[in-house]
Amino acid sequence: MCYNKTDDNMKGRIFLKYDAQDCKLVFSQNLTDTIYDFRLRNKELASITKPGQFVQVLVPGKTLRRPISVCDIEDDAIRLVFEVRGEGTEILSHTKTGENINIIAPLGKGFELDPTKKTIFIGGGIGVPPMLYSARQCGANATVINGFRNKDAVILSEDFEKAGCRLIVTTDDGSFGIHGFVTQPLAEIIDEAEMICACGPTPMLRNIAKMAEEKGVPCQVSLEQRMACGVGACLGCAVAVKDGNGGTVYKHVCKDGPVFSSEEVAW
Numbered sequence: 001m002c003y004n005k006t007d008d009n010m011k012g013r014i015f016l017k018y019d020a021q022d023c024k025l026v027f028s029q030n031l032t033d034t035i036y037d038f039r040l041r042n043k044e045l046a047s048i049t050k051p052g053q054f055v056q057v058l059v060p061g062k063t064l065r066r067p068i069s070v071c072d073i074e075d076d077a078i079r080l081v082f083e084v085r086g087e088g089t090e091i092l093s094h095t096k097t098g099e100n101i102n103i104i105a106p107l108g109k110g111f112e113l114d115p116t117k118k119t120i121f122i123g124g125g126i127g128v129p130p131m132l133y134s135a136r137q138c139g140a141n142a143t144v145i146n147g148f149r150n151k152d153a154v155i156l157s158e159d160f161e162k163a164g165c166r167l168i169v170t171t172d173d174g175s176f177g178i179h180g181f182v183t184q185p186l187a188e189i190i191d192e193a194e195m196i197c198a199c200g201p202t203p204m205l206r207n208i209a210k211m212a213e214e215k216g217v218p219c220q221v222s223l224e225q226r227m228a229c230g231v232g233a234c235l236g237c238a239v240a241v242k243d244g245n246g247g248t249v250y251k252h253v254c255k256d257g258p259v260f261s262s263e264e265v266a267w
């Protein structure tokens with residue numbers, strides 16, 4: 001199966017081809033009761049995937065693929081961390097090690113990172129996984145603020161620490177780390193930031209964008225939208241962005257994003 005399209009953003013009209021590929025599930029574990037951690041081996045895809053990009057996963061018995069962010073790249077494997085939300089992710093969670101999973105990857109525009117800049121990475125809930133590969137690029141220049149509902153929902157802390165990042169964890173109910181939302185520690189350290197990157201629920205992103213704007217810190221946000229094709233062909237994932245003249249236009253989260261400048265988004 002393959003998707004073809006022309007990409008008007010590039011000089012001339014370049015024909016891009018998205019091939020679906022079978023990748024062997026080489027490792028899987030549960031991070032919580034409902035969150036799964038998969039590694040899919042594919043040397044070629046692993047070598048070209050950038051932080052903040054995503055894959056479209058084929059779920060047996062389902063027509064529409066499910067978008068999952070790249071959590072990390074480990075040697076020749078793509079790491080995906082996903083939560084069971086509905087039927088598709090439930091079926092996916094039953095895949096056994098050694099079986100193949102069919103993906104289209106890498107997709108979308110990821111984070112633009114400068115490893116020399118002090119960057120604050122903020123993840124909320126299942127928005128935390130894509131920040132790992134991204135924060136790893138900045139190592140000691142990365143401060144990571146991860147927010148979760150409660151202690152039982154906390155994931156990937158050791159991974160962020162191993163990546164050399166400064167890690168701050170918040171929980172809504174105070175059962176672990178700082179009691180409160182991610183914006184609380186952000187307010188205390190935002191003055192040291194040269195860049196902010198965030199992924200999580202829209203209200204969280206909206207608040208972070210406002211704080212970044214007030215302080216004049218550039219901010220990139222990874223948006224979630226229901227998707228169908230995942231490659232800009234179906235118009236299913238439209239998001240309103242500012243047109244620069246006081247109005248709005250629509251862009252595709254799958255093709256133009258999922259990462260956007262926070263100033264561009266029409267919140």
Ligand SMILES: Cc1cc2nc3c(=O)[nH]c(=O)nc-3n(C[C@H](O)[C@H](O)[C@H](O)COP(=O)(O)OP(=O)(O)OC[C@H]3O[C@@H](n4cnc5c(N)ncnc54)[C@H](O)[C@@H]3O)c2cc1C
Nearest residue numbers: 066067068069081082083085086087088089224225226258
């Ligand atoms: C670019 C992108 C990256 C993503 N990365 C991850 C990731 O790394 N890990 C992860 O766990 N999930 C991620 N998601 C969300 C994931 O795609 C959905 O949870 C999944 O498609 C749900 O499929 P399902 O068949 O299990 O659920 P469905 O039966 O399709 O839906 C179940 C519930 O989930 C909600 N839902 C479905 N799709 C989305 C969506 N795209 N955004 C918000 N809510 C949704 C539905 O409204 C419904 O309430 C990402 C989504 C996008 C667009």
Ligand code: FES
Nearest residue numbers: 228230234235254
């Ligand atoms: S999902 Fe089809 S255009 Fe984005």
